[in-house]
Amino acid sequence: STAPEIHKGLAGVVADTTAISKVNPETNSLLYRGYPVQELAAECSFEQVAWLLWHGELPSDEQLDTLQETERANRALSDDVRDLVDRTPTTAHPMDVLRTAVSLVGAQDPSAGDASPDADLAKSVRLLAQLPAVVAYDQRRRRGEDLVPPDEDLDYAENFLRMTFGEVPDPVVVDAFRVSLILYAEHSFNASTFTARVITSTMADLYSAVVGAIGALKGPLHGGANEAVMHVFDEIGSAENAEPWLERALAEKRKIMGFGHRVYKKGDSRVPTMRAALERLVEHYGRPDVLDLYTRLETAMGERKNIKPNLDYPSGPAYHLMGFDTATFTPLFVASRVTGWTAHVMEQAADNSLIRPLSEYDGPDERHL
Numbered sequence: 001s002t003a004p005e006i007h008k009g010l011a012g013v014v015a016d017t018t019a020i021s022k023v024n025p026e027t028n029s030l031l032y033r034g035y036p037v038q039e040l041a042a043e044c045s046f047e048q049v050a051w052l053l054w055h056g057e058l059p060s061d062e063q064l065d066t067l068q069e070t071e072r073a074n075r076a077l078s079d080d081v082r083d084l085v086d087r088t089p090t091t092a093h094p095m096d097v098l099r100t101a102v103s104l105v106g107a108q109d110p111s112a113g114d115a116s117p118d119a120d121l122a123k124s125v126r127l128l129a130q131l132p133a134v135v136a137y138d139q140r141r142r143r144g145e146d147l148v149p150p151d152e153d154l155d156y157a158e159n160f161l162r163m164t165f166g167e168v169p170d171p172v173v174v175d176a177f178r179v180s181l182i183l184y185a186e187h188s189f190n191a192s193t194f195t196a197r198v199i200t201s202t203m204a205d206l207y208s209a210v211v212g213a214i215g216a217l218k219g220p221l222h223g224g225a226n227e228a229v230m231h232v233f234d235e236i237g238s239a240e241n242a243e244p245w246l247e248r249a250l251a252e253k254r255k256i257m258g259f260g261h262r263v264y265k266k267g268d269s270r271v272p273t274m275r276a277a278l279e280r281l282v283e284h285y286g287r288p289d290v291l292d293l294y295t296r297l298e299t300a301m302g303e304r305k306n307i308k309p310n311l312d313y314p315s316g317p318a319y320h321l322m323g324f325d326t327a328t329f330t331p332l333f334v335a336s337r338v339t340g341w342t343a344h345v346m347e348q349a350a351d352n353s354l355i356r357p358l359s360e361y362d363g364p365d366e367r368h369l
């Protein structure tokens with residue numbers, strides 16, 4: 001018999017249909033429910049985009065009010081979740097803290113096992129509201145700072161930043177943060193989203209799917225890249241070291257973090273928008289050195305390998321300039337991507353088929369003891 005064709009890494013495999021987002025590497029475009037992501041980043045709040053991903057249409061004013069009210073009412077951490085964060089050692093990566101906390105948030109929800117669309121939507125809003133509180137508090141306690149409680153008068157992005165830094169920063173900073181959240185929200189069948197769909201396909205609950213997705217996002221080939229990019233910037237130090245650093249790294253066969261993409265081979269559709277936000281931050285903080293290094297490494301990588309940056313390349317230094325600890329970058333990605341994950345969970349559940357591929361056995365032939 002002929003050996004079956006193996007699709008290692010499922011590269012090129014179309015696993016299902018989705019109405020949530022469309023990635024087109026040929027035209028270098030990304031649509032959320034039909035809207036170009038650049039337009040959403042220019043015009044919308046993150047809450048509007050969350051609603052769009054979940055419901056398929058942008059919210060009316062009334063629908064947006066309802067979402068905002070529920071999100072604001074669900075922000076405060078329970079004592080148990082706070083206690084759990086406190087007890088998790090600071091030697092643990094913030095992604096591990098977040099994964100653990102989300103697991104408890106789920107276990108504390110009496111309707112965790114209710115898989116009706118309404119219940120799943122309520123769980124999605126709850127997670128949207130709770131994740132920033134965990135991320136912000138974890139960074140603060142690592143710095144020896146007290147918890148900053150949520151402020152119901154602020155929108156999602158402003159409140160997230162205030163819970164992290166104790167005050168709402170300059171509008172330029174809030175806006176760059178909002179843009180990053182919108183760009184990170186959704187990207188079709190990436191590894192973490194597919195993980196969430198696999199878990200949902202067994203008819204497990206939404207919280208289990210999100211906990212699994214957090215695990216998948218942690219790795220540096222996926223969401224962990226935004227943190228890894230910052231380590232690269234730190235290693236290089238300043239722009240004039242970019243080329244020699246790259247030569248060494250390529251000679252050691254290292255993957256350069258923040259470059260390359262499984263789907264986009266001609267450049268990541270989200271990069272120009274995030275780069276523009278980074279430029280505004282560089283201007284605001286008076287840090288042209290960051291942009292110098294950014295451009296120098298990007299150019300060198302283009303010349304040497306013809307590989308273009310992905311979204312993590314501009315967002316890493318952007319989060320750094322905003323004042324986030326490097327280890328907090330991937331948890332920020334989680335806080336945003338939870339909207340896409342949960343939209344996919346609901347889409348998968350609505351028309352489910354167990355995800356269970358085959359493997360080709362290549363171990364020893366049958367043998368006996």
Ligand code: CMC
Binds near residue numbers: 224254257262263307
């Ligand atoms: N640095 C050096 N070489 C690279 C890189 C890179 N970042 N990306 C791809 N290549 C090379 C790769 O070595 C291979 O070369 P060869 O054909 O000589 O073996 C060729 O380009 C094709 O790459 P591949 O590894 O087959 O491509 P892939 O689709 O399996 O990998 C990727 C995609 C994202 C895992 C990879 O580009 C990578 O490891 N990038 C660095 C990590 C990163 O930035 N990840 C973020 C991804 S996008 C947003 C997100 O999910 O957060």
